[in-house]
Amino acid sequence: MSSTLGTRPQAALPSLGRVYRTRSSVELKEFFRQRESVVFTLAFPVILLVVFGAVLDYDIGFGITFTQYFMAGIIAAGILGASLQNMAISIATERSDGTLKHLVGTPMPKSAYFVGKVVQVLAVTVCTVVILLAVGRLAYGVPLPTGADWFTFAWVAALGSSACTLLGIAVSSLPKNGRSASAMVTPIALVLQFISGVFFQFSQVPTWMQTVAALFPLKWMAQGLRSVFLPDVLAAQEPAGTWELGRVALVLALWCAAGLVLCVLTFRWQDRGTD
Amino acid sequence: MTSASAAVAADLRPHPGDPLDPEAAISVRGLVKRYGESVAVDGVDLDIRRGEIFALLGPNGAGKTTTVEICEGFRSRDGGEVRVLGADPAGARRWWKAQIGIVLQSGAGDSQLTCRELLRAQASYYPDPRDPDEVLELVGLTEKARARGRALSGGQRRRLDVALGIVGRPTLLFLDEPTTGFDPEARRQFWSLIRSLRDLGTTMLLTTHYLDEAEALADRVGVITRGRLVEVAVPSALGGRGQAPAVVTWTEDGVRRTEATSTPTALVRELTARFPGEVPDLAVTRPTLEDVYLRMIGESGR
Numbered sequence: 001m002s003s004t005l006g007t008r009p010q011a012a013l014p015s016l017g018r019v020y021r022t023r024s025s026v027e028l029k030e031f032f033r034q035r036e037s038v039v040f041t042l043a044f045p046v047i048l049l050v051v052f053g054a055v056l057d058y059d060i061g062f063g064i065t066f067t068q069y070f071m072a073g074i075i076a077a078g079i080l081g082a083s084l085q086n087m088a089i090s091i092a093t094e095r096s097d098g099t100l101k102h103l104v105g106t107p108m109p110k111s112a113y114f115v116g117k118v119v120q121v122l123a124v125t126v127c128t129v130v131i132l133l134a135v136g137r138l139a140y141g142v143p144l145p146t147g148a149d150w151f152t153f154a155w156v157a158a159l160g161s162s163a164c165t166l167l168g169i170a171v172s173s174l175p176k177n178g179r180s181a182s183a184m185v186t187p188i189a190l191v192l193q194f195i196s197g198v199f200f201q202f203s204q205v206p207t208w209m210q211t212v213a214a215l216f217p218l219k220w221m222a223q224g225l226r227s228v229f230l231p232d233v234l235a236a237q238e239p240a241g242t243w244e245l246g247r248v249a250l251v252l253a254l255w256c257a258a259g260l261v262l263c264v265l266t267f268r269w270q271d272r273g274t275d
Numbered sequence: 276m277t278s279a280s281a282a283v284a285a286d287l288r289p290h291p292g293d294p295l296d297p298e299a300a301i302s303v304r305g306l307v308k309r310y311g312e313s314v315a316v317d318g319v320d321l322d323i324r325r326g327e328i329f330a331l332l333g334p335n336g337a338g339k340t341t342t343v344e345i346c347e348g349f350r351s352r353d354g355g356e357v358r359v360l361g362a363d364p365a366g367a368r369r370w371w372k373a374q375i376g377i378v379l380q381s382g383a384g385d386s387q388l389t390c391r392e393l394l395r396a397q398a399s400y401y402p403d404p405r406d407p408d409e410v411l412e413l414v415g416l417t418e419k420a421r422a423r424g425r426a427l428s429g430g431q432r433r434r435l436d437v438a439l440g441i442v443g444r445p446t447l448l449f450l451d452e453p454t455t456g457f458d459p460e461a462r463r464q465f466w467s468l469i470r471s472l473r474d475l476g477t478t479m480l481l482t483t484h485y486l487d488e489a490e491a492l493a494d495r496v497g498v499i500t501r502g503r504l505v506e507v508a509v510p511s512a513l514g515g516r517g518q519a520p521a522v523v524t525w526t527e528d529g530v531r532r533t534e535a536t537s538t539p540t541a542l543v544r545e546l547t548a549r550f551p552g553e554v555p556d557l558a559v560t561r562p563t564l565e566d567v568y569l570r571m572i573g574e575s576g577r
Contacts, residue, residue, distance in 0.1 A: 011402035013369055022399040026388065033387035033423075099384030105347060106443070107372040108400040270349065 019108055023116030030090075031120050041086050041124060045078040046131050052199070053140045060201060062233050067140045069234075071132070072225035073198035076160065078128040080189055080218055083121050083161050087168025088185045091117070093178025096271060104269040114169070121165050129157065142229070149228045152245065156224035159252040163217045166259025173266040192218045197226075203237045210239060217255045224248040287495060287507045289320045295358050300325045300447050300478040301346055307354030308341050308502075315341045317502035318355070325446075328469065328479045330493035330510075332486070334572055338502040339482045340380060340451060346480070347377050347449055360447055373401050376445030378436050380452050380482075390427075390435055391420040394442050401443035413471070414438045415464055429456040434465070441472065448472065450481045454488060466491055486564045496564075500572045514567030526555040 031037050052074075053067040060066055094100050103113060136142035145153050168185075175181040193199060195209040196219040202210065213219040227235070227243035235243050295302040301323040308316040316338045323329045333339045344350045345357060348364035357364060362371050386393055391407060398404035411417050414434040419427060427435060433456060440448060450469075454462045462485075469479065469492055483489055489496050490510045497507040511517055521539035525532055525546060536542050539559050546554045 013373060013402050014399060019400060022396050026392075026396050029392070030387050094384060097384040098379060098381040099386070101349065101381070102377075102379060102383040102439070105349065105372065105375075105377040105379070106397065106400045107369040107402075109369060 019112040020115045023112045024119035027116035027120035072229045076222040082124040083164035084168040088171040089181045091172035092181035096177035153228045160221035163255035170262035220251045302358045305355035327494040330489035330496045331482045333499035376440040376448040378440040386424045430461045
């Protein structure tokens with residue numbers, strides 16, 4: 001074990017748990033201290049909820065307001081922002097400014113970087129969802145989920161958030177730097193929001209756009225969350241006439257698997273051309 | 276080191292085909308790195324002893340950073356053998372990384388964390404770190420402990436990079452152009468920091484564009500041009516500098532006189548005899564490190 005491996009020093013390396021705690025704390029500070037990320041990721045969905053709730057306060061049938069319908073969509077969009085957009089932009093930035101290269105030169109276990117990112121996504125997602133629920137309830141009287149709907153809410157959010165986090169990490173390797181990541185990811189997210197039933201009722205979106213939207217996770221997250229916020233009579237307005245929760249779970253799980261494979265295949269610790 | 280002993284040790288490169296030196300901090304044989312058609316590193320042989328400060332000099336694009344980053348484990352190699360602290364950096368493990376410190380040319384990135392928070396986080400990755408507050412003191416950033424990275428000046432940022440590189444108590448420290456953007460006073464402070472790290476037994480591989488820095492700090496310097504290490508020597512002997520003719524200048528009968536000689540002492544003795552008191556405007560100079568360096572990279576670039 002000597003000639004090619006060197007000598008192992010006496011002192012023991014810090015435990016994984018300790019480094020995971022450090023990275024989690026670093027990632028939380030990095031997010032919540034940066035005004036741009038807090039405004040765009042956390043506050044933007046809340047502003048949209050306030051504006052849409054004030055403007056589009058019409059009845060979509062059965063005494064349900066559009067705001068209540070929009071609640072499902074904006075929470076799905078909030079999760080997309082906290083996971084996919086946040087990961088794609090922040091990791092691309094850290095790759096181009098040398099943060100990643102610096103970290104990979106330390107004995108930090110690589111898993112700790114991703115653990116920190118996951119903790120950040122979790123914290124931002126929980127904050128976004130809690131604020132949206134509170135504003136919806138207090139300002140527009142959107143009822144909170146009850147009973148088994150909380151369970152559906154939890155698994156749709158968890159699965160959707162996991163899929164989008166993995167996709168965000170994978171997508172971060174495409175752009176040259178943080179700014180081009182933002183320019184690439186933000187329009188894609190916006191288009192997906194328009195065709196996935198976030199800003200309009202999904203039944204009003206042309207069929208071919210519905211088909212395109214059905215390829216991506218946002219549509220399925222929004223649909224799963226509608227089952228939480230809307231009475232079951234409105235399931236008739238969905239493309240299949242039901243909430244299709246089984247298919248929601250299947251598609252989001254497939255995106256998790258695809259995202260994980262893409263991450264493993266594409267993740268780079270340094271800028272392109274420097275290996 | 277005097278010029279006599281320097282002359283003995285004029286070229287200190289291992290020869291191609293020599294076995295790797297197991298005692299060396301860094302041992303490199305026949306290192307080759309290509310990017311497509313171009314050869315960035317073209318057969319480098321080098322040993323860096325434990326405890327020494329080694330400066331790698333060379334123009335931009337000569338292969339300095341590529342060589343250093345292969346030793347740091349950041350880049351793969353296309354040929355040759357490399358051992359850093361006894362291990363192949365291509366298969367770097369956590370405990371191997373725990374023994375080295377790296378100050379990248381590009382710095383450590385932007386952060387919302389304060390200097391102290393960054394150092395504490397960095398320290399928590401290492402088995403036996405230095406105290407973050409002592410490190411801040413060592414690099415002269417104690418007053419900036421609560422400042423965020425982006426609030427620092429260029430020179431302060433670089434000192435923070437150095438602090439991050441040494442907080443893990445490395446036995447081997449890589450410094451890639453560490454003082455770029457420093458004012459002269461900050462550079463002097465940085466030099467004394469490097470000397471105190473050497474006194475603690477840290478081996479350092481330094482790349483720099485400043486020849487006075489190499490001369491002030493390095494035990495040995497290596498000059499790399501076009502991917503080849505053209506010479507390794509102590510600074511005072513590089514490029515035959517120790518034996519180069521000295522230039523003696525003085526003023527006589529209102530005229531500035533200059534004479535190149537290999538025996539400047541004899542000439543000065545003769546001048547002393549010729550003038551009643553002080554020899555007017557007497558100066559004895561040798562080629563500076565910069566003179567020989569520019570000549571060397573000029574020759575090899577041709």
